[in-house]
Amino acid sequence: MKLQFYIRFHTEFGESLWLGGNHPSLGSDQPEKAVAMEYLNEECWKAEITIDRKDLKTALQYKYYFQNKEGARVAEWGNDRVLDAPSKDIHEVILTDTWNHAGEFENAFYTTPFKEVLLPQHKRTARSRKKNSFTHLFKIKAPLLGKHEAVCICGGADDLGHWNTENPVLLTAEGDWWTIGVDLSNATFPLVYKYGVYDTHEKTFIRYEDGDNRMLPFAAPEATQTVIHDGFIALPNNTWKGAGVAIPVFSLRSKHSFGVGEFSDIKLLVDWARKTGLRLIQLLPVNDTVATHTWVDSYPYAAISAFALHPLYINLSKVAGKKYAAQVAALRKKQKQLNDLPEVDYEEVMRFKMAMLKELYLEMGKECLESEEYKVFLERNRHWLLPYAAFCYYRDKYDTSRFESWKTNSVFNRQEIEKFMTSRAAAAREAGLYCFIQYHLHLQLKEAADYAHRHGVVLKGDIPIGIYRYGSDAWVAPELYNMDQQAGAPPDDFTVVGQNWGFPTYNWKKMQEDGFDWWKKRFEQMSEYFDTFRIDHILGFFRIWSIPAHAVQGILGHFVPCIPVHYTEFGENGIWFEKERFCRPFVNDTVLHEIFGDDADTVRQHYLTPNTHGGYDLLPEFDTQKKVEAHFTAIASPEQEKIKFGLYELVANVILFEEEGSNGLSYHFRISMESTWSYRFLIPHVQQKLRELYINYFYHRQDDFWKKEAMQKLPYLKAATNMLICGEDLGMVPHSVPEVMKELGILSLEIQRMPKDPSKPFFIPSEAPYLSVITPSTHDMSTVRAWWEENRERTQNFYNHVLGQWGDAPFYCEAWVNRAIVLQHLYSPAMWSIFQLQDLLGMSDTLRRENPQEERINNPAVPQHYWRYRMHIKLEDLLNEDAFNEELKEYVKNSGR
Numbered sequence: 001m002k003l004q005f006y007i008r009f010h011t012e013f014g015e016s017l018w019l020g021g022n023h024p025s026l027g028s029d030q031p032e033k034a035v036a037m038e039y040l041n042e043e044c045w046k047a048e049i050t051i052d053r054k055d056l057k058t059a060l061q062y063k064y065y066f067q068n069k070e071g072a073r074v075a076e077w078g079n080d081r082v083l084d085a086p087s088k089d090i091h092e093v094i095l096t097d098t099w100n101h102a103g104e105f106e107n108a109f110y111t112t113p114f115k116e117v118l119l120p121q122h123k124r125t126a127r128s129r130k131k132n133s134f135t136h137l138f139k140i141k142a143p144l145l146g147k148h149e150a151v152c153i154c155g156g157a158d159d160l161g162h163w164n165t166e167n168p169v170l171l172t173a174e175g176d177w178w179t180i181g182v183d184l185s186n187a188t189f190p191l192v193y194k195y196g197v198y199d200t201h202e203k204t205f206i207r208y209e210d211g212d213n214r215m216l217p218f219a220a221p222e223a224t225q226t227v228i229h230d231g232f233i234a235l236p237n238n239t240w241k242g243a244g245v246a247i248p249v250f251s252l253r254s255k256h257s258f259g260v261g262e263f264s265d266i267k268l269l270v271d272w273a274r275k276t277g278l279r280l281i282q283l284l285p286v287n288d289t290v291a292t293h294t295w296v297d298s299y300p301y302a303a304i305s306a307f308a309l310h311p312l313y314i315n316l317s318k319v320a321g322k323k324y325a326a327q328v329a330a331l332r333k334k335q336k337q338l339n340d341l342p343e344v345d346y347e348e349v350m351r352f353k354m355a356m357l358k359e360l361y362l363e364m365g366k367e368c369l370e371s372e373e374y375k376v377f378l379e380r381n382r383h384w385l386l387p388y389a390a391f392c393y394y395r396d397k398y399d400t401s402r403f404e405s406w407k408t409n410s411v412f413n414r415q416e417i418e419k420f421m422t423s424r425a426a427a428a429r430e431a432g433l434y435c436f437i438q439y440h441l442h443l444q445l446k447e448a449a450d451y452a453h454r455h456g457v458v459l460k461g462d463i464p465i466g467i468y469r470y471g472s473d474a475w476v477a478p479e480l481y482n483m484d485q486q487a488g489a490p491p492d493d494f495t496v497v498g499q500n501w502g503f504p505t506y507n508w509k510k511m512q513e514d515g516f517d518w519w520k521k522r523f524e525q526m527s528e529y530f531d532t533f534r535i536d537h538i539l540g541f542f543r544i545w546s547i548p549a550h551a552v553q554g555i556l557g558h559f560v561p562c563i564p565v566h567y568t569e570f571g572e573n574g575i576w577f578e579k580e581r582f583c584r585p586f587v588n589d590t591v592l593h594e595i596f597g598d599d600a601d602t603v604r605q606h607y608l609t610p611n612t613h614g615g616y617d618l619l620p621e622f623d624t625q626k627k628v629e630a631h632f633t634a635i636a637s638p639e640q641e642k643i644k645f646g647l648y649e650l651v652a653n654v655i656l657f658e659e660e661g662s663n664g665l666s667y668h669f670r671i672s673m674e675s676t677w678s679y680r681f682l683i684p685h686v687q688q689k690l691r692e693l694y695i696n697y698f699y700h701r702q703d704d705f706w707k708k709e710a711m712q713k714l715p716y717l718k719a720a721t722n723m724l725i726c727g728e729d730l731g732m733v734p735h736s737v738p739e740v741m742k743e744l745g746i747l748s749l750e751i752q753r754m755p756k757d758p759s760k761p762f763f764i765p766s767e768a769p770y771l772s773v774i775t776p777s778t779h780d781m782s783t784v785r786a787w788w789e790e791n792r793e794r795t796q797n798f799y800n801h802v803l804g805q806w807g808d809a810p811f812y813c814e815a816w817v818n819r820a821i822v823l824q825h826l827y828s829p830a831m832w833s834i835f836q837l838q839d840l841l842g843m844s845d846t847l848r849r850e851n852p853q854e855e856r857i858n859n860p861a862v863p864q865h866y867w868r869y870r871m872h873i874k875l876e877d878l879l880n881e882d883a884f885n886e887e888l889k890e891y892v893k894n895s896g897r
Helices: 053-057 105-110 112-118 263-276 316-320 325-329 332-339 346-369 372-397 414-421 426-454 472-476 508-513 517-526 567-572 579-583 589-607 625-631 638-651 684-699 703-711 714-719 736-744 784-788 792-801 815-826 837-841 875-879 882-894
Strands: 002-008 016-021 038-041 044-050 060-067 073-075 092-098 136-141 149-155 172-174 177-182 191-199 204-208 214-216 224-232 242-246 280-282 458-463 485-489 532-535 544-548 558-560 608-610 616-618 656-658 666-669 724-727 748-751 772-775 832-836
Touching: 002 016, 002 060, 016 044, 073 714, 105 112, 112 426, 112 458, 112 724, 149 177, 149 204, 214 224, 242 263, 242 837, 263 280, 263 426, 263 875, 263 882, 280 832, 316 325, 316 346, 316 426, 325 346, 332 346, 346 426, 372 414, 372 426, 372 472, 372 517, 414 426, 426 458, 458 517, 517 714, 558 666, 579 656, 589 608, 589 616, 589 638, 616 638, 625 638, 666 684, 703 714, 703 736, 714 736, 724 748, 784 815, 784 837, 815 832, 815 837, 815 882, 832 837
Parallel strands: 002 092, 092 224, 136 224, 242 280, 242 832, 280 458, 458 532, 532 724, 748 772, 772 832
Antiparallel strands: 002 044, 016 060, 038 044, 060 073, 136 177, 149 191, 172 177, 191 204, 191 214, 485 544, 544 558, 608 616, 656 666
16 A cells, blocks of 8 residues: 655755654654655655555554754654554555644643643544545644534535535544544545534534635545645634642641641642632642751752652551551641641651651551552552662661762662562561652552542642752662762852752763653653643753852853863954963952951961962862862851851852863853953953953853754653643743744743843733743742832832832732732733742732741752741631632633633
8 A cells, every 4th residue: 555645844955854653664663764755845745655554454653753954853743643544445545744843832732731631622532433435534633622612624525515604514523633534536626625613502603713725736546545634723722821829748738737738738729729710739849858867858859869759748647547547646746736837847747757657667568568559559660669769778777878988789789779679688678668658658649639630620740950969860870960060050140159959960961872761751750640840940951050079159160061162262352361360260469358358368378378470379278169168167157157258259260161171272151250350350451352252152152052952852851741841941041942942832931020031120921922831939039028028129110110000119018919910920821820829828918928038938049948838827727718719719710711
């Protein structure tokens, strides 16, 4: 049987299209073996293959690939181009297709949250029809049809009703497609047709699709069947909008939780979301972060496993059940004491929960781990569960998560760990505790997710950009990470010295070798519970801010990968290149006086040595920030702290970093170069020339390079999951980021007080792109009410020019002001408006917390922030606030969400 493929796609010289599929003639689903298509014209490409009819006993699945001028190949979106076996009298099939661009917003409606929860019409069951009595099969997608609405087709042929809209030809819903097979053997070509929408309940034609009529240019030969994939129906498919609430699990408060929010509390939040018309609950990462057994582990982005869930969120009563309820009941007094605290006492909660879990494991662990249900869980998660459990056992045995210092098993050996975890040794039984805990955490989070879905609410998770340096992932596969580097972020309005997260950076080349298998497994496990997720710091997929191991502050980093400045470029740009002057800290008496004041003599005496240029060099024992940090570790006086941070500033007082391994040929600019003392002491001519090169380095030369980097990762990662993906695209954003995210259909994040256009003081919600999430604040920022009090001048500007109010702004963010800001976001054109719970409660004079400064979840300017915020009212009480809940529901409904 001959198969002819035609794809409508505009190309330019040097670009090409390729065809792949699950048949050997199409490369057996291996993109690199896809078939080259034939160029017909700049709008159409063709491919032809011949296959044995018996090969169509299983459906032929295929897709198209676009190859750009540089040779990079990108697949169209989706996996739903399927050809079923035609009748025996058909000897040739012509497939006419429309390219499915990943950035088409309609594709979002075929992701998990919409297909499974938000748009139940996607679950229509197909009505039976004869598949073989037609010459042409029309297929189209219509994601946003309402109840009783169906797709119809009208056209100039008998089987297309001759444009009769009173009794049009209806298509049948089959999976994601609306389809109809018709006999056009007697039709006149070219044939003009168009899709429309019909109300099957009222028996009325509603409307035609927008745009020009569609056309079939020519008739097919006899014994030929034509399949037309017409893409999406041309309707206003950007009308669906939803609203959601964002809050970390640990911040939830209920009558029965244990001093911290638990997975079981999510169900109460779902009940509240239903009452108020909210369709989404956004959570922070819920992975295990237990590395030190101290409050420092409260940082949710430093997970010791990208797969394991945090024991903090377990509900002890659910683990115990009725049989062992008495053991948990003995903790009621402690439970009430912890639950009444205004904030999370992380260490106390973990101490009591882990102690009780160990008790319950002794009583019920053997029965649990021998159950068939657990065995199914184990087999699905074996690749991470057993190494994680062993890691936790050794962490506790050696009292540290720094695996390189363990007396045994410091280097991971999978066979050895498998043997250990499946043995009958007492140590293996002890390690089994962590398998037991993970199984119950899985059951509890899965139960909450299923409950949310049954009630029309989707869960949004969060994928951190990094992994913890001393965690199970790094122990198991250190080759996947650059362990000698630290990930972070360059300086911004919140942290002038940048951020150092301490995570190793990803070794993307190594990860690419197995098709990003670690990421695919991560997405697969996450999709057990979540429908959509936020990629923390999506800029890291373009380039990461990489900080050398000897640095403490993020300001000493540079982007990786990155095109450095070759030393010859300095001369070409009129700069006399002085390596010592540009690369070593510039220290003279004026600099010392400005930084240290009265302590300048002490610093000269103890930390510096004179050099031959009339200035000073740092002594070798203080020439890196890590050395300075180590020296001051045991000193806590304010005077010494001032000297420590002053020395940090001296170390960072450079203009260039030499590219490692370049033998002095390549260099990177230090970020915020103009703020350094080293730069200020250069003559104006050199300053100007350096600044020109600096601007080129950071804002021009890297763009295409970073785009290529992202396109080597993000398309493959997006194709590995059907969850809806949102990217946190804040900070120093390369010009190519919005372009790539739009191309891939990844939702952007828009924040009112962090405009991406530097010429504007605020982002205007009414200007949000449809494929975006809009929010007035995030967990890394102050809430709306707290922000209102931070800068009077900025608040006044916002009050007059964004809210459109006359006169002086109120000193405090009154409830009506908070409400006005929320309403701006609800009425924006963005697909999703998501609010921190604190910002929603801020609309009420009676429900809001008295002090807004107590509502902040994280402050990025504090390297070791204690993540302990909790709601100040219980979820059960919030559910009974009928007046507020009805008011919020009306706001959501009236905004069209």
